[in-house]
Amino acid sequence: MDAPKFSLVETQRFEWPFRLRLPFRFGVITVTHGRQAVIRARIRLEDGTEQWGVAAETLAAKWFDKDPALTDAQNEHQLRRALEIAEEATRAAGAATAFGHFADSYAAVTQAGAAEKLNPLVASYGRALLDRAMLDALLKARRVSFWTGMRANIGGMAPHAVASDLASFDLGGMLASAQPLTRLHARHTVGLVDPITAADQAERVNDGLPETLEEVVATYRHRYWKLKVGGNVAADVDRLSRIATVLDRLHGGYHASLDGNEQYEDAEGALALWRAIEAEPRLAKLCASILFIEQPVKRARALETGMSTLGAARPVILDESDGPLDAFVTGRGLGYAGVSSKSCKGVWRSIINLARCRAWNAAEGRERYFMSAEDLTTLAGVCVQQDLALVALLGLPHVERNGHHFVDGFAGRPKAEAVRFMEAHPDLYADTPRGPRLRIRDGALEIGSLDVAGLGATEEPDVAAMEPMPKAAWP
Known part of the structure; x- marks a missing residue:
């Protein structure tokens, strides 16, 4: 398959508000509501063919930029501005391959963001969302699925100065050898204010869905878990011990990751937490289950x-x-062994980092470097399906999934939209008395139906039931 060049003709940007059924706390932030961005992009191929594509992602406040001086509204405007910058750079570039649009504009987009006090992680959001919408359009124009198209390198991935450390790596060969997974374990996130047992709840939501950790275990039967820690060793050990009393009862055992969410000032503080976990008898089984520790140190000092x-x-x-595309390269030199994949950071970034893992492991003759699949509250529909399709392509067997728990299915979206997605993907969604929701059986997601023309979905959200995205009020 060739790698077609195309130009960006038009974009449409929308958003809609959603509320969480349960509060979710990470770090020092407790989230109760949010907004999702939806972008449609129309591309024109060199043969004159035009096609629309779509992408969706949460406008997540206090994650991309955690400056406490900024309001949630300002954080949202930062991300809107990142979208505008990405669009401006893409229009100016003219025709390029899907990968070329990302790689050729990376420096300009990052520099433009920096000039407006947008950090590299914020700047990558706009590029990531637009890249996904354009790639979706390209795949639909060629009537191939994401997995088929990527294995044939439809995006034109090749050595590029944007990742000079991979100058001699066979990106096309890596993609051709990919064996996308059709079943993924869902790694459930336990937030810092999530109730562990009924005794932790002053009042219940009583919406028929699981609320406590005990109820989540009984309902979804997860085998993979993600546990948030908050930066206070004594409090973290106490909470983890209470979590362990529930998880340790799981028949067949379990696996977990610890997420520091930048709550520790330095590596010594994070190490003190680990030593305390090792020393606590109640945490013996949980300690043995930990696969990795995620970003324990504040980003200002992490690298x-x-x-x-x-x-x-x-x-x-x-x-x-x-944030910077070479962050994993820097991190490797400091002792980091892995990096997260998130659609909000970009499809091309994830594949570049996968190539780094392959190259470094081959050079060292051992499987030391790896990627993990993480969530940013990917909501039902296009957003979660695009992220799952990427995770499957990367060959990552488990993925953090929490959107289905904190947001009730397609809550806030038209019923007809939810039904369309469910009928198109009956393996991924279940029809429940509360409407279509993610179908999780024995802790896993079946995703074979994502192998359709486009980036994980042929269906599109009802943009008529959304608000036009306002112009960014930034800086």
């Missing part, structure tokens, strides 16, 4: 301090510090 000591106990991965 300045060594992680080798903590990394010797458990692998440590980058998440919020994965």
